[in-house]
Amino acid sequence: MEDELILKLYFDRNEDAINQTRVKYSRLLHSVAFGILKNHEDSEECENDTYLKAWNTIPPTRPDVLSAFLSRITRNLSLDLYEKMHAAKRGGNEVPLILDELAEIVPYEGMDSEDESQGEELKKILDDFLSELTPDARLIFMRRYWFGDSVQEVSDKLHFGKSKVKMSLLRSRESLKLKLEKEGYVL
Amino acid sequence: MSKKLNNENLLRAFSDVDDKYIEEALNYSLKGKKANVSTLQNRALIGSIAAVAIAVVGGIIFLNISNKSSEAEYNASAHNAAVQEEVSEMNTLEIEAAVCEDEIDGVGGAPATENETSVATMDASLDLDMYMPEELGNIVTSDYEVSDSLLRTSYFDANGELLLEINQYFDEYDSNGIQDIDDEYLQIYEAVHTNDGITIYRDGDDCLGATFVRNNNYYIVRTPMGVSEDALQTIIGQI
Numbered sequence: 001m002e003d004e005l006i007l008k009l010y011f012d013r014n015e016d017a018i019n020q021t022r023v024k025y026s027r028l029l030h031s032v033a034f035g036i037l038k039n040h041e042d043s044e045e046c047e048n049d050t051y052l053k054a055w056n057t058i059p060p061t062r063p064d065v066l067s068a069f070l071s072r073i074t075r076n077l078s079l080d081l082y083e084k085m086h087a088a089k090r091g092g093n094e095v096p097l098i099l100d101e102l103a104e105i106v107p108y109e110g111m112d113s114e115d116e117s118q119g120e121e122l123k124k125i126l127d128d129f130l131s132e133l134t135p136d137a138r139l140i141f142m143r144r145y146w147f148g149d150s151v152q153e154v155s156d157k158l159h160f161g162k163s164k165v166k167m168s169l170l171r172s173r174e175s176l177k178l179k180l181e182k183e184g185y186v187l
Numbered sequence: 188m189s190k191k192l193n194n195e196n197l198l199r200a201f202s203d204v205d206d207k208y209i210e211e212a213l214n215y216s217l218k219g220k221k222a223n224v225s226t227l228q229n230r231a232l233i234g235s236i237a238a239v240a241i242a243v244v245g246g247i248i249f250l251n252i253s254n255k256s257s258e259a260e261y262n263a264s265a266h267n268a269a270v271q272e273e274v275s276e277m278n279t280l281e282i283e284a285a286v287c288e289d290e291i292d293g294v295g296g297a298p299a300t301e302n303e304t305s306v307a308t309m310d311a312s313l314d315l316d317m318y319m320p321e322e323l324g325n326i327v328t329s330d331y332e333v334s335d336s337l338l339r340t341s342y343f344d345a346n347g348e349l350l351l352e353i354n355q356y357f358d359e360y361d362s363n364g365i366q367d368i369d370d371e372y373l374q375i376y377e378a379v380h381t382n383d384g385i386t387i388y389r390d391g392d393d394c395l396g397a398t399f400v401r402n403n404n405y406y407i408v409r410t411p412m413g414v415s416e417d418a419l420q421t422i423i424g425q426i
Contacts, residue, residue, distance in 0.1 A: 068209035145201055
């Protein structure tokens with residue numbers, strides 16, 4: 001079913017909206033959650049929570065891109081669950097590796113409460129940063145740090161050698177680090 | 188006022204990037220970049236080399252040469268078609284020359300781009316003792332020197348004379364980052380000598396450059412990382 005029709009079901013408060021969303025996006029959302037959690041049961045939980053959150057959010061929200069909107073919800077829910085499960089110890093899936101890589105950009109510390117205005121500013125910086133990357137570098141970056149794919153998975157999906165993926169990520173991290181420093185972030 | 192950030196809230200902040208980037212990554216992965224790819228096509232097509240500088244002693248003329256692939260004729264075999272595609276993706280159409288005399292990092296200022304092949308030529312008569320083909324063919328040892336920001340690979344002949352140094356620079360990565368890079372580059376710089384006097388630098392099947400002497404000129408070819416040897420040889424043939 002087209003996204004517009006699915007959205008119409010949400011706005012009509014027709015519960016078939018959730019079924020249709022599941023039919024179309026279940027696999028995608030599960031893979032987004034699995035990229036972070038590496039556990040099918042937990043991923044299914046996040047997927048289901050995504051449907052509930054979408055139901056409670058639409059309306060009034062009308063997403064421009066439904067797939068991105070749903071993926072974002074799933075990603076955040078997965079990170080929430082990850083933090084909850086790993087509050088005491090780290091390890092066991094891709095997130096610790098990603099955090100270690102990001103620690104090249106900013107220091108590793110415990111999670112701080114996020115300042116609302118800083119969040120908006122960060123969004124803009126990240127959007128600018130992504131816009132400046134080459135299409136290939138952007139895809140690699142997004143697959144790794146947004147979807148949580150391993151380097152091998154990125155390599156397989158995008159048909160790039162692992163060397164290219166690693167070096168592209170390295171360059172992008174360095175570039176982001178410089179950009180953040182330029183914007184006054186203490187790293 | 189300075190703002191503090193850590194890696195976890197940065198990871199969280201990625202969630203909020205513009206929809207178009209998420210959609211782009213989604214669509215791309217769903218479609219796949221290449222359907223029914225051959226083994227050759229499966230090789231990385233275009234890569235990048237982080238600030239690689241090839242150090243040579245003497246005067247250097249740096250050229251970004253034309254890649255004539257669009258004009259070249261290839262036979263219809265799948266193999267050659269794949270090579271052609273690979274070469275064409277390394278389009279380097281602009282000729283650009285610069286003289287970097289007496290500069291150790293002669294080609295360092297023109298590194299590695301995502302999609303360009305660069306060729307540096309040096310008049311071999313400047314120092315024939317160092318760069319004659321037979322000597323290049325006699326590289327017998329290599330050595331690595333690693334510091335916080337530099338990985339230097341040195342090649343020596345049978346007499347222990349330095350033939351070629353390859354310097355790779357890294358900027359201010361932490362110790363973990365450096366370790367990763369070292370592993371990467373040590374693996375990449377496998378030097379393979381072909382029968383026609385060309386030395387190819389590669390990482391497994393992925394090549395990133397070559398050196399050879401022709402018409403009394405010493406050539407250093409650097410491709411984007413991940414190029415196949417066939418594609419590299421094709422480019423060398425076009426020089």
